Amino acid sequence: MRRKLAAGNWKMNGLKAELDQIDALTERHADSPIDLLICPPATLIAAAVSRVANDAMMIGGQDCHSEVSGAFTGDISAAMLADAGAGAVILGHSERRELHQESDELIRAKAVMAHQSGLITVVCVGESLAQREAASTLDIIAAQLAASVPDGATGENMVIAYEPIWAIGTGKVPTLNQIGEVHDFIRARLEQRFGTAAGQSIRLLYGGSVKPDNAAGIFTVPNVDGALVGGASLTAADFSPIIEALKAAVS
Numbered sequence: 134m135r136r137k138l139a140a141g142n143w144k145m146n147g148l149k150a151e152l153d154q155i156d157a158l159t160e161r162h163a164d165s166p167i168d169l170l171i172c173p174p175a176t177l178i179a180a181a182v183s184r185v186a187n188d189a190m191m192i193g194g195q196d197c198h199s200e201v202s203g204a205f206t207g208d209i210s211a212a213m214l215a216d217a218g219a220g221a222v223i224l225g226h227s228e229r230r231e232l233h234q235e236s237d238e239l240i241r242a243k244a245v246m247a248h249q250s251g252l253i254t255v256v257c258v259g260e261s262l263a264q265r266e267a268a269s270t271l272d273i274i275a276a277q278l279a280a281s282v283p284d285g286a287t288g289e290n291m292v293i294a295y296e297p298i299w300a301i302g303t304g305k306v307p308t309l310n311q312i313g314e315v316h317d318f319i320r321a322r323l324e325q326r327f328g329t330a331a332g333q334s335i336r337l338l339y340g341g342s343v344k345p346d347n348a349a350g351i352f353t354v355p356n357v358d359g360a361l362v363g364g365a366s367l368t369a370a371d372f373s374p375i376i377e378a379l380k381a382a383v384s
């Protein structure tokens with residue numbers, strides 16, 4: 134049985150004052166039957182980790198480099214994230230793929246490095262609006278999965294987030310059937326490549342305008358094991374109802 138996961142991606146948002154939101158979430162969701170992950174900006178990781186008591190929540194990074202160390206000004210290695218107390222890292226977010234020209238091959242190399250540092254990787258895949266309208270969504274997802282996800286992926290070290298690019302930060306959300314079709318497809322591809330046991334154990338998150346008012350519906354979709362939430366994860370007031378909806382989906 135896959136444990137459900139509510140993950141928040143703060144993107145380039147958050148100063149020290151916003152750590153209060155982590156305090157509020159951990160107080161409200163102590164002893165939760167689901168896993169919680171917040172990925173704040175790198176500047177807040179160590180401070181966030183020090184504020185979380187009793188493993189109530191995992192703190193993660195939003196990216197890491199594909200090399201162990203070296204002359205890469207401004208970059209952060211997987212080992213540095215782990216050293217700061219992070220337990221996971223988001224890789225291949227569409228904003229990194231688009232704005233930083235990250236290829237599937239680079240994302241895969243980053244994932245290998247993250248696994249070597251003991252981090253859980255949340256690898257993002259998703260199609261653009263043009264690709265959906267051209268009916269190539271599943272081809273795009275298949276190609277991204279094949280090239281971005283490294284060998285040796287298991288339920289312990291890998292989470293896949295399906296994030297249709299056109300739904301991110303736009304308020305547009307795919308229909309439940311559209312979400313289900315892609316999640317079922319991802320599950321089948323993972324089972325095909327990694328075997329039934331590993332393929333069944335890898336958690337699949339939906340991301341893209343998940344809000345308090347649509348979360349419960351999304352969590353009814355088979356093979357949706359949680360959400361990767363952007364804007365609505367920035368405050369405990371918005372993220373808590375989403376967490377509650379996911380808790381309610383635990384059977």
Ligand SMILES: O=C[C@H](O)COP(=O)(O)O
Nearest residue numbers: 142301302341342363364
């Ligand atoms: O990583 C999170 C996604 O990009 C979703 O962002 P959003 O919830 O603001 O649409």
